[in-house]
Amino acid sequence: MSKLFDDMPLPGFDADIPLPAEPSPDDVPPPPEYDPAPDDLFDGDYAPPAEPYEGYYRNGAAKPAVDPAQLLDGMNPQQRAAVVHEGSPLLIVAGAGSGKTRVLTHRIAYLLGARGVHPGEILAITFTNKAAGEMKERVEALVGPRAKAMWVSTFHSSCVRILRQQYKKLGLSSTFSIYDAADSQRLMAMVCRDLDLDAKQYPPRKFNAQVSNLKNELIDPETYAGQAQNDTERKLAEAYTLYQARLRQANALDFDDLIMTTVNLLQAFPDVAEHYRRRFRHVLVDEYQDTNHAQYVLVRELVGGAAGQAPKRTVEGDLVNPAEEGLAEVPPAELCVVGDADQSIYAFRGATIRNILDFEEDYPNAKTILLEQNYRSTQTILAAANAVIERNSNRRAKNLWTDSGQGTKITGYVADDEHAEAQFVADEIDRLTDNEKVVPSQVAVFYRTNAQSRVFEEVFIRVGLPYKVVGGVRFYERKEVRDALAYLRLLANKDDVVSLRRILNVPKRGIGDRAEACVEVLAARDRIPFADALRRAKEAPGMATRSANAIAGFVTLLDQLRSVVDGGAGPATVLEAVLEQSGYLAELQASTDPQDETRIENLQELAAVALEFEQAQPEGTLADFLEQVALVADSDQIPDDDGGVVTLMTLHTAKGLEFPVVFLTGLEDGVFPHMRALGNTKELEEERRLAYVGITRARERLYVTLAKLRSAWGAPSYNPQSRFLGELPESLVDWRSKPPSQGKAMSATRTTMSAPKGRLSGPSSIVDRKVVALKAGDRVTHDKFGLGTVVATQGEGDKAQATIDFGATGTKQLLLRYAPVEKL
Numbered sequence: 001m002s003k004l005f006d007d008m009p010l011p012g013f014d015a016d017i018p019l020p021a022e023p024s025p026d027d028v029p030p031p032p033e034y035d036p037a038p039d040d041l042f043d044g045d046y047a048p049p050a051e052p053y054e055g056y057y058r059n060g061a062a063k064p065a066v067d068p069a070q071l072l073d074g075m076n077p078q079q080r081a082a083v084v085h086e087g088s089p090l091l092i093v094a095g096a097g098s099g100k101t102r103v104l105t106h107r108i109a110y111l112l113g114a115r116g117v118h119p120g121e122i123l124a125i126t127f128t129n130k131a132a133g134e135m136k137e138r139v140e141a142l143v144g145p146r147a148k149a150m151w152v153s154t155f156h157s158s159c160v161r162i163l164r165q166q167y168k169k170l171g172l173s174s175t176f177s178i179y180d181a182a183d184s185q186r187l188m189a190m191v192c193r194d195l196d197l198d199a200k201q202y203p204p205r206k207f208n209a210q211v212s213n214l215k216n217e218l219i220d221p222e223t224y225a226g227q228a229q230n231d232t233e234r235k236l237a238e239a240y241t242l243y244q245a246r247l248r249q250a251n252a253l254d255f256d257d258l259i260m261t262t263v264n265l266l267q268a269f270p271d272v273a274e275h276y277r278r279r280f281r282h283v284l285v286d287e288y289q290d291t292n293h294a295q296y297v298l299v300r301e302l303v304g305g306a307a308g309q310a311p312k313r314t315v316e317g318d319l320v321n322p323a324e325e326g327l328a329e330v331p332p333a334e335l336c337v338v339g340d341a342d343q344s345i346y347a348f349r350g351a352t353i354r355n356i357l358d359f360e361e362d363y364p365n366a367k368t369i370l371l372e373q374n375y376r377s378t379q380t381i382l383a384a385a386n387a388v389i390e391r392n393s394n395r396r397a398k399n400l401w402t403d404s405g406q407g408t409k410i411t412g413y414v415a416d417d418e419h420a421e422a423q424f425v426a427d428e429i430d431r432l433t434d435n436e437k438v439v440p441s442q443v444a445v446f447y448r449t450n451a452q453s454r455v456f457e458e459v460f461i462r463v464g465l466p467y468k469v470v471g472g473v474r475f476y477e478r479k480e481v482r483d484a485l486a487y488l489r490l491l492a493n494k495d496d497v498v499s500l501r502r503i504l505n506v507p508k509r510g511i512g513d514r515a516e517a518c519v520e521v522l523a524a525r526d527r528i529p530f531a532d533a534l535r536r537a538k539e540a541p542g543m544a545t546r547s548a549n550a551i552a553g554f555v556t557l558l559d560q561l562r563s564v565v566d567g568g569a570g571p572a573t574v575l576e577a578v579l580e581q582s583g584y585l586a587e588l589q590a591s592t593d594p595q596d597e598t599r600i601e602n603l604q605e606l607a608a609v610a611l612e613f614e615q616a617q618p619e620g621t622l623a624d625f626l627e628q629v630a631l632v633a634d635s636d637q638i639p640d641d642d643g644g645v646v647t648l649m650t651l652h653t654a655k656g657l658e659f660p661v662v663f664l665t666g667l668e669d670g671v672f673p674h675m676r677a678l679g680n681t682k683e684l685e686e687e688r689r690l691a692y693v694g695i696t697r698a699r700e701r702l703y704v705t706l707a708k709l710r711s712a713w714g715a716p717s718y719n720p721q722s723r724f725l726g727e728l729p730e731s732l733v734d735w736r737s738k739p740p741s742q743g744k745a746m747s748a749t750r751t752t753m754s755a756p757k758g759r760l761s762g763p764s765s766i767v768d769r770k771v772v773a774l775k776a777g778d779r780v781t782h783d784k785f786g787l788g789t790v791v792a793t794q795g796e797g798d799k800a801q802a803t804i805d806f807g808a809t810g811t812k813q814l815l816l817r818y819a820p821v822e823k824l
């Protein structure tokens with residue numbers, strides 16, 4: 001084994017951490033039949049065991065035997081110490097690729113397998129849903145299916161789960177909507193318009209970002225209004241206040257609210273906080289360096305203990321002292337956080353390295369463990385990463401080493417322009433796959449901004465290199481997908497006014513801006529919600545008869561669609577009904593614009609997503625489906641390893657991942673580091689951390705490339721080479737200035753998002769459905785409501801409806817085309 005930087009001191013690290021005696025396999029009871037975790041773990045009624053149980057669950061069953069030694073197999077002493085540490089809060093800080101995520105996974109397995117912890121007592125937070133899924137899978141592989149009862153999810157998903165359990169306390173309804181960034185922007189634009197704010201002077205987008213920052217700092221509208229100093233701040237306070245009121249009216253929460261509202265909930269209701277503290281005895285957080293203040297407080301509230309028990313002010317302004325409320329006896333949960341201050345790249349989203357730097361101060365009895373062996377990369381790659389990150393000030397020096405050997409030199413390439421750069425990347429991938437047994441899925445191409453993907457895409461398509469872009473214009477941000485989802489959201493939550501107004505005239509149905517304004521006037525005059533005013537459109541002052549009729553037609557459409565939802569149809573069926581009944585699909589099909597063809601494909605893709613959801617969760621509601629969709633993060637679109645595609649993504653999306661071959665492209669000052677950061681020391685340091693993240697994703701081979709001339713951003717520009725290149729030791733880089741001989745095109749074809757089969761395929765409808773013919777007196781069976789008797793029928797063909805008496809479930813009016821009924 002060889003060490004890099006052998007002589008560097010390691011502050012705060014005691015090399016010889018004594019390992020607790022490993023439990024011998026004999027101490028573990030023989031394997032019982034697996035007893036599935038009780039479902040109550042999910043519904044908030046979890047009753048914790050009165051006594052800590054050692055080796056036995058409270059139903060008397062012995063815990064399954066997992067050989068703890070096996071869980072520690074192959075780990076180094078520091079990793080083991082982290083896995084088995086008990087009692088005090090634990091901070092694991094270490095450089096990239098040192099096994100932090102792996103330690104977290106094994107620690108969970110160890111809790112379950114060796115310490116008799118119940119899966120329901122574990123809350124693990126990861127940075128993406130994909131990371132959560134992977135972690136759960138790995139724990140399952142280590143300890144078996146009972147791992148399923150754990151909560152492993154992102155901050156946002158965990159909060160949604162808590163809020164769905166506790167919505168009543170907050171005066172929300174259970175079907176609250178989650179507004180993503182685009183919805184929030186739309187809402188803020190409406191708010192600014194209603195406040196008569198000049199869009200030039202007070203850009204709504206800027207307000208959005210500022211409101212987001214305030215929420216990340218847990219500053220509510222009243223507090224902010226109280227501290228606003230100047231005119232701009234007062235305007236922002238006004239907009240924030242109204243924005244928040246509108247969200248509440250729409251029974252909706254934006255992304256930042258998910259965290260802030262959960263924090264408010266835990267702080268305002270000591271009993272709720274106690275409930276979760278009793279439940280989650282182990283809280284684990286990955287990528288802790290990227291938590292913002294709100295997330296930090298959330299963790300503190302969930303963990304409880306000394307920090308959690310200080311008296312505090314609730315959202316109503318009351319001072320609550322948990323000790324006096326008799327709630328102080330819940331001992332703090334075991335907290336374990338892992339992170340790397342050098343990889344903090346979300347300062348722009350309010351993440352503060354402070355959270356990691358001050359951990360020891362905030363949790364005075366915390367134990368810190370440093371990991372220093374890197375298991376991911378070659379020495380060359382690691383040395384390059386270290387050389388770059390060393391330039392940052394105020395960082396703890398690290399002693400990261402690897403024994404995986406020197407490896408290949410880094411390849412550098414200077415292209416004439418960005419097209420030649422992309423061509424070089426394509427040729428090189430071609431060469432690697434032909435000569436070096438590399439498969440495309442082992443290769444990643446990173447760039448600083450989404451827009452840079454286009455040139456790579458063009459070249460890759462031309463040479464037939466299969467690829468996948470992660471991020472960019474994301475699937476869920478496409479207009480048609482958002483339109484369809486707006487319908488679904490409105491159906492799940494009738495108060496969702498942003499969605500309602502989005503689709504009011506989509507597809508065009510003759511409800512113009514004027515008509516919409518008339519409805520708005522009526523709503524304001526009678527102080528009723530917009531949706532209710534719509535139903536009384538005829539009375540609206542100034543409303544034209546033709547518009548009133550169009551609105552009446554739209555209201556009927558909504559009622560019809562709602563009856564499909566009420567009729568027990570799953571999300572995929574509801575989506576079909578929406579696209580067919582609204583005329584949305586017909587409009588696209590009638591068009592000759594090739595873009596509309598792509599739109600249909602995207603809707604097919606959405607239908608496939610919904611169908612997949614239905615199959616995975618037969619009991620899942622429309623709201624559940626929308627929740628899943630709303631929480632899909634960028635990196636969730638990374639394809640699983642099917643051997644086939646090169647992954648293109650921004651550096652921000654690459655965090656936590658690893659690839660055998662990495663291309664770091666666009667290394668020009670003004671591109672990476674980003675123009676915005678030039679001349680700003682703090683931002684340059686964040687860019688440098690981003691470079692560190694990028695370099696350390698590579699396991700075996702790293703390429704660094706740049707273009708002399710880049711015209712992608714409007715005017716052609718000659719940028720100097722990136723300063724980060726200059727920071728790489730010369731001896732590590734092998735520069736190739738000339739492109740290798742033009743490689744032959746690869747035989748594989750481009751893979752696009754897998755198109756679903758058999759859905760949305762017919763020329764005029766989504767799916768061939770036979771409508772059941774029913775008459776009064778017929779007996780039927782319904783997938784959800786069971787046996788029923790037809791009371792009456794109306795309409796015919798696609799519009800046929802039946803009133804069916806389902807006994808105890810009640811009488812339902814169903815649109816037969818979409819109702820899961822069969823005649824007996």
Ligand SMILES: Nc1ncnc2c1ncn2[C@@H]1O[C@H](COP(=O)(O)OP(=O)(O)OP(=O)(O)O)[C@@H](O)[C@H]1O
Pocket residue numbers: 074075076079094095096097098099100101102103340343374375376655656657658696
């Ligand atoms: N003790 C070990 N033995 C063998 N492989 C290991 C060991 N520890 C970690 N690895 C491997 O090293 C790689 C990096 O581990 P991991 O992703 O957990 O690191 P990390 O510290 O979380 O990195 P990052 O900072 O990039 O998130 C993974 O492939 C992991 O399986």
Ligand SMILES: [Mg+2]
Pocket residue numbers: 100101102656
């Ligand atoms: Mg990791």
